Amino acid sequence: MLAVPGTRAMLKLLLLVALIAVAIWLYRRSNGRRSVNPPQPPIDPENMVICGHCGVRFPASESSQDADIHYCCDEHRRAGPR
Numbered sequence: 001m002l003a004v005p006g007t008r009a010m011l012k013l014l015l016l017v018a019l020i021a022v023a024i025w026l027y028r029r030s031n032g033r034r035s036v037n038p039p040q041p042p043i044d045p046e047n048m049v050i051c052g053h054c055g056v057r058f059p060a061s062e063s064s065q066d067a068d069i070h071y072c073c074d075e076h077r078r079a080g081p082r
């Protein structure tokens, strides 16, 4: 008796919920794609150089350079390449 209109109302409600769910899913998917950055290789914030004497890696800005060879400190610059 009331089953047919009730079922129809329920179907409409389910359809509406499904449409909303799909809309939210599409919205999130498109949003997610925009916010996802392509994987980037790890880049040193500073140019890293290797000490010619002890071989330690350090930022070029802290380098004590002699000719084309970088040294981590004045001591190693005086000591020269190994």
Ligand SMILES: [Zn+2]
Pocket (backbone or CB within 6 Å): 051, 052, 053, 054, 055, 056, 071, 072, 073, 076
């Ligand atoms: Zn050194």
